[in-house]
Amino acid sequence: MPVTTADKRATFKKMHESGCFIIPNPFDAGSARALQHLGFKALASTSAGFAWTIAKADNRVTVDEVCEHLAALCAAVDLPVNADFEGGFAVEPEKVGANVARGVKTGVAGLSIEDSTGDAANPLYESRLAVERIKAARRAIDADHSGVLLTGRCEGFLWGVTDLNLVIDRLKAYSDAGADCLYAPGIKTREQIAAVVKAVHPKPVNLLIGASGLSLKEAADLGVRRISVGGSLARSAWGGFMKAAREMAEQGTFGELANGYPGSELNKMFK
Template identity: 60%
Template sequence: MSPVSSSSIAARRQAFKALHASGCFVIPNPWDVGSARYLQGLGFKALATTSSGYAWSCGKPDGAGSLDEVLEHLRMLVAATDLPINADFESGYASDAQGVVENVRLAIETGVAGLSIEDASGDASQPIRDVDAAIARIRAARRAIDAAGGDVLLIGRAENLLWGVDDMADTVARLKAYADAGADCLYAPGLRTPEQIAAVVAAVAPKPVNLLIGWSSPLSVQQVAALGVRRISVGGALARSAWGGFTKAARAIAQDGRFDTAFADAASGQVLNDFFRTGKLS
């Protein structure tokens, strides 16, 4: 793929910031070049990576990708579309805050328009980092972004609800602390009820909130927007949906020896070829 010009990257970052200024938009999560291009074809205005979706495409569990692998993945997605890319940068791929500074600098160099830093530790015995250590990582990412020109958005993630820490008071307190430490957008994956969502939006206002909807939810984009959410992501849900279709078809062949049900929901090869040839959906 051809390198992306600095002017194009600057324009994408400016457009990404504008998306966060008002309204509500959906930022879906591709896991490879093809899914990224298809999502652009559907008219989405920005895309976000998914650590889980990417890891599964490499035959690894979520969180097992190396820094170098993730940086190359970011470069590929930035080059694949004309859209701003938000990086799921996990906890910065570093053991300490100074390492986060250096790694965020490398992520910025890939051309991403935003990146998230989470407070999950990767340690099953203590899945969420001490709040002071988590704040230090947000501050480190902020320093790296400011040193690079300040045009990349920083998203602070509080992971309590994904790791069984059902403590909304602590989640809200962490998000407020991450906002004070320099996060431009706040994100607590696992919020489900309108009451939880509204509480987070109010707590960090006027900074924008990202809401994850990676499951079957009764909430529509319009309803989420009415709660004050600025952007909606889906995490690994699109990748899981693709894996769901693949595993269902493969199991029908392997376990039942059947091809009639295996490919009943398969996409048309001609339609896919036409799209990837022209970039337009028929």
């Protein structure tokens, strides 16, 4: 029986009610299908990972490109897909809302909006504007009656704004503005994570884990609901590619090619 978009959205919401799950980040339809094959129950897009597949830097893609990518991911798998929708591809709340409405149409089960400006001198939107942007995203989702889960992200720690109280205040404000899930990428210590979980309870918290960090069990014990890995899987893929390509370019040898995943196994997975 085909899995509908409504099924995916209902499943995704249910997953946030208890426990802790990993929501890995594919960067194209093939990697999404591979993650489904491995048994993951939900996926999340990665702005950086996708950007690199079209030879762009992170945060340099357009809303048209992202919506096309999200539609491809959703069509490739029977799993819920959460969209890294960056900052909504606009500053003004009404434009954020219009873009979120477009994003919802791709079939995603969840969507996040962040508060970073891209300006190192003023890295976060003014608090009131940031809240209005979340409210606009909430209105767009509700107007569509889609049931898409909205995640509010405070990017402070990624931009050197490491005042945990400030980050928590913003997350609580985003929760009040209608965010269903809260996310502060960059927090790492158990104390930081536990404080965020406690502050926004009972709403779920997403935790970013990269090359190091807590295990699934350790994060669950702190009350984290879901774990994403951002661009880490994409970087891992690029790591293998660049190592093999550099060997060929610089040494004229081909030893690293022996470390590739077997083509026969890939063909079985995608059959």
